[in-house]
Amino acid sequence: MxxxxxxxxxxxxxxxxxxxxxxxxxxxxxxxxxxxxxxxxxxxxxxxxxxxxxxxxxxxxxxxxxxxxxxxxxxxxxxxxxxxxxxxxxxxxxxxxxxxxxxxxxxxxxxxxxxxxxxxxxxxxxxxxxxxxxxxxxxxxxxxTLWPMIVLVPLLWIAVLLVVRRSLRKLNRLGAQVQEIDVSHFQQLSTSGVPIEIRPFINSINLMINRLAQSIESERKFISDAAHELRTPLTALQLQADNLQPHIAPSNQERFRELRGGITRSGGLIAQLLRLARADATLQADMLTRVDVAAVVVDTVAEVLPIAMKRGIDIGADEMAGAFVLAVEADIGIAVRNLVSNAVRYTQDGGKVDLSVQVREDMVWINVTDTGPGIAEELLPRVFDRFFRANTQIEGSGLGLSIVTAIANKYGGMASLRNRQDGPSGIVASIGFPLASSDS
Incomplete structure (x- = not known):
């Protein structure tokens, strides 16, 4: 207090x-x-x-x-x-x-x-x-003569409370603006109407925001440039490996397959780095369109359906509310694809993955529920960290969920991951976006 x-x-x-x-x-x-x-x-x-x-x-x-x-x-x-x-x-x-x-x-x-x-x-x-x-x-x-004091002192208490609350209202608004700052939103704080004594503090925060924005932008540029530069030699290496395969002795075929697998994994990691760089990129207003969320989910299911059928995984949608969000369709597709791919990857053969689209409180929620082993509760707060993998036994880059949360933050949404509480083991992964208005 x-x-x-x-x-x-x-x-x-x-x-x-x-x-x-x-x-x-x-x-x-x-x-x-x-x-x-x-x-x-x-x-x-x-x-x-x-x-x-x-x-x-x-x-x-x-x-x-x-x-x-x-x-x-x-x-x-x-x-x-x-x-x-x-x-x-x-x-x-x-x-x-x-x-x-x-x-x-x-x-x-x-x-x-x-x-x-x-x-x-x-x-x-x-x-x-x-x-x-x-x-x-x-x-x-x-x-x-005491009655005026007895009455005025409580009234003065109320006046003090109202005056202090009103005086600090601007600071509360500034606090709310600071809470909205993230890697996709570096809006400087306004000093309009701020008391003179607070302005040096606000100016210091704005300088810190500038330095942080520059640092994040440098990191984004490095990741993007590095991924672009690495993709070309890896592609060339993949082609050379394909050309070399017929000339590999049968006794070395196993080692050659391991080499190709490493090249493929490296290519996948670079592709994820490029997606992460795009997810972190500054949003351009002229690129936004009305995206049909249900259609994106259906397309995603169609993409992963062959893999799911091969492993006997039942994948489908049980609730598909018609809803639109204002975004870049490719971003929504990448976010949903990463969630669904994770669910399929961590679900045992013969398991089940359910998708749903719901509208709650002006938010469009895409939920992906699987029957996998779940995640230890103490690890849940770290699942959106970059390069973090809760299960190292299963192949992955550790960037999929980082891309999901980056895309969610980019559009003012949110992402969450929790263990199922309805009986079977598994994960419920959710991503929410602001609902687009009918006239947007």
């Missing part, structure tokens, strides 16, 4: 937003409490000032005991040297007359009070409020 840059950014920004929200909330809470306390003090001071202006006489001389609400303030007025208060809203509460002028918090009758004392020449005015009531009022007001 934390290997993802997006997750790291989202987590870091959300933690930062949460910390800022908590600090802001605590600060707002404390400031609100302090502000409320100052406001309540101001209220006590203002009430005392009003009492000095003649409002003291409006207070009842003997108020009803317990008639004052708990949350209200208490006013006590002292005059001259009288032992009892001149006026008081709560006579049972003995406020300390000798309290210093100004504000003081002290205990009265076992309860904390906030008292403001105003001293005049002939009068002492005291206005008091319970500290518990003040705390309750301050907390109620302070808690109300």
């Amino acid at each position: 934390f290997k993802s840059l997006r997750n790291q950014l989202v987590l870091a920004l959300c933690v930062l937003a949460s910390v800022v929200g908590v600090v802001q909330g605590v600060s707002s809470y404390q400031l609100s409490k302090a502000g409320m306390s100052a406001l309540l003090d101001l209220r006590l001071e203002q009430v005392a000032s009003r009492m000095r202006g003649g409002f003291a006489d409006s207070l009842p001389v003997i108020p009803a005991r317990g008639s004052q609400p708990v949350r209200d303030i208490v006013i006590t007025i002292w005059k001259d040297d009288q032992a009892a208060p001149y006026r008081s809203t709560e006579p049972s509460l003995a406020l300390p007359r000798d309290a210093a002028a100004g504000f003081v918090t002290t205990a009265v009758d076992g309860e904390a009070w906030r008292i403001y004392t105003l001293r005049e020449s002939s009068m002492v005015i005291q206005v008091a409020q319970r500290s518990a009531v003040r705390r309750e009022l301050a907390q109620e007001r302070a808690v109300s």
Whole structure:
């Protein structure tokens, strides 16, 4: 999870937003409490000032005991040297007359009070409020300031997630383009709309793509040139061997047949190298035509049918969906021929090879199923490697499946090979191509 840059950014920004929200909330809470306390003090001071202006006489001389609400303030007025208060809203509460002028918090009758004392020449005015009531009022007001933070922080988390996702969307598209790069597709990455900080990285990737394309092209040219150059002397060698055969002594005929077999195998390898070079070649759009896949499969079966009949192999097609692909017909034929030839080569005499053409999710799939021995599961990931042979006991170049996958990649398709799971041993080889649209 934390290997993802997006997750790291989202987590870091959300933690930062949460910390800022908590600090802001605590600060707002404390400031609100302090502000409320100052406001309540101001209220006590203002009430005392009003009492000095003649409002003291409006207070009842003997108020009803317990008639004052708990949350209200208490006013006590002292005059001259009288032992009892001149006026008081709560006579049972003995406020300390000798309290210093100004504000003081002290205990009265076992309860904390906030008292403001105003001293005049002939009068002492005291206005008091319970500290518990003040705390309750301050907390109620302070808690109300936390609700915006409680609501805004989760909204900020969502905003961070959306902004980061949107910011990295371009990188996701670039990642998808990089995944599409293969030996038949070396499209450079666009820097349009890419953040400035990412452009050096994209430019480096484009330089690497150029170097890789040049290297692959050099390899293709070498394989093609080498195959062309070798084909001529091998052809000449084959002709000389044919001319020499009548003059070979009977005792050397076996060795001569081995020599001719080696020449034939070398010729086959060179032919496969030429096919591989053509499969790797850059695709030209003007060479594409609508290819009838079913017709290609039928032609391929017709080509290998004599070999299959000679070995008693039952070869046929059990499902032939009508479908077209946009490609070079020779490429499709080579790919199908290699799959079918492999199936016939690895199937024992008297076995069976089935072909089918299916259309699934805008893809045309050609499946070749045989009753051969199958392939060890640990070797399956390597079967498309060049010159790799899963069974070295059977003659082959190790290039057939490499040509198949090269042709599939060339047209944006895919190739796969798996062991049968329906009972008999054998292989299911499949190659898929994008379905051609009806107007192409």
